[in-house]
Amino acid sequence: MKKMILNKALALCLAAILCILTASCAKRGINGDLDGQWRIISIENLADGEITEPHNLFINIYLHTVNLTQGTIATTGIMTYSYPQVAFEFPYNTDNTSLNKWGIYNWQTTFTIEHLSSKSLVMASDAARISLKKY
Numbered sequence: 001m002k003k004m005i006l007n008k009a010l011a012l013c014l015a016a017i018l019c020i021l022t023a024s025c026a027k028r029g030i031n032g033d034l035d036g037q038w039r040i041i042s043i044e045n046l047a048d049g050e051i052t053e054p055h056n057l058f059i060n061i062y063l064h065t066v067n068l069t070q071g072t073i074a075t076t077g078i079m080t081y082s083y084p085q086v087a088f089e090f091p092y093n094t095d096n097t098s099l100n101k102w103g104i105y106n107w108q109t110t111f112t113i114e115h116l117s118s119k120s121l122v123m124a125s126d127a128a129r130i131s132l133k134k135y
Contacts, residue, residue: 033121037059041131043103043128043129085113088109103128104128118134
């Protein structure tokens with residue numbers, strides 16, 4: 001009888017430890033609906049009104065990072081988020097031209113989020129309005 005109670009207590013202890021360990025190791029997004037892989041649907045250049053619809057360009061946001069991808073990672077930057085503002089900084093791309101096809105015209109750019117849901121995002125800087133769909 002004593003052995004059976006000891007086995008049940010041990011099993012309960014192991015189950016509790018397992019639950020604690022699996023929950024504590026999970027790294028979850030901290031930015032709500034903003035975190036994820038976003039496919040660019042359109043980019044509106046606010047200076048001339050031109051709208052482009054790029055093919056296979058993505059903006060990936062997670063924790064404090066932003067990755068611009070086109071099949072593979074093209075560049076990685078630092079992301080700061082405080083709704084409704086999101087700021088991207090690409091310290092290794094200060095020439096700016098490599099970021100243009102994503103609608104980012106300066107290596108330090110702040111966007112205002114005009115619309116955000118679990119499936120769509122519209123954000124605008126002083127130079128461009130980017131419409132995205134969660135992939």
